[in-house]
Amino acid sequence: AQTVTQSQPEMSVQEAETVTLSCTYDTSENNYYLFWYKQPPSRQMILVIRQEAYKQQNATENRFSVNFQKAAKSFSLKISDSQLGDTAMYFCAFMDSGGGADGLTFGKGTHLIIQP
């Protein structure tokens, strides 16, 4: 079974700073997908970024980028120029390539607080 570990329960940074959220995972699969989801206080979970394990290039989406280290099974999220609206719970998630029939495996989440 896959597991996802987020070792930072809470982080707080000043607006405009860069912050990195860590995520490690454990799997015996070679092909899989990794995701970062954001859950703002309104509780609607939304996708931030995703990475295919077979791609060496790190995914980027505007201010969000990942550092994917397959050998180390590490998948960190970097948020540049942080904004107040980035305050939320951030969940790292894993899905193997066998299909969505297994759903997503989530970490416990990191509560990110952006201070004005």
Next chain:
Amino acid sequence: ETGVTQTPRHLVMGMTNKKSLKCEQHLGHNAMYWYKQSAKKPLELMFVYNFKEQTENNSVPSRFSPECPNSSHLFLHLHTLQPEDSALYLCASSPDGSSYNEQFFGPGTRLTVL
């Protein structure tokens, strides 16, 4: 605002009650999911439906009973729940069961079992 809606948003029930949670998606998706989000625990996958067929029951107690009458609607029927079942129940949908697809989440139903 995503295309996934859940009702009710809040529910308080006794252990002997029977209630149902409803999820509806307007995205034309064919896969739907139930997740349970408890405090200080990772989101837990409960059930998966792909093209109206249940493809996953993640060792969920029988007091939770899912129903998927069509690709747009998903229900979670609840009966004789326990206080430890209190949690946020999230519904999600995706185009199909493929791994790469983004799952779109609803706002959740906050369930309290007394």
